[in-house]
Amino acid sequence: MFICIGGDLDGEVVNNRDGTFFKASEIDTSKExxxxxxxxxxxxNTYRFWLCAELTYAETTKIANDYLAQKHAYLS
Structure with a gap:
């Protein structure tokens, strides 16, 4: 499952995407x-995310870590 972190699609699950990046406008033309x-x-376990490129890697990693800490308490 690929969960979007940050940006226009924050929190949405976007599966069935090839490649290592995509633009939200491919899903909804009003998104950037x-x-x-x-x-x-x-x-x-492998957890997969789509990280918003407009946020810093540190910001998106913190959000991903917070999500993962809900499943693995030792990460909090």
Whole structure:
């Protein structure tokens, strides 16, 4: 599952995308954000996100970590 972090599609799940990035306008022409694919491996699980390119990597990583900490308490 690919969850968008930040930007126009924040919190939405966007699956079935090829490549390492996409523009939100490909889904909704009124949207402008660009997203980069990022995977986080925790134990045997791989979590996939689309990180908004307009935010810093530090910002999006913090949000992804907060999400992952809900599933893995030791990350909080």
């Amino acid at each position: 954000s660009t997203y980069n694919r990022q995977s986080y491996i925790i134990g045997k």
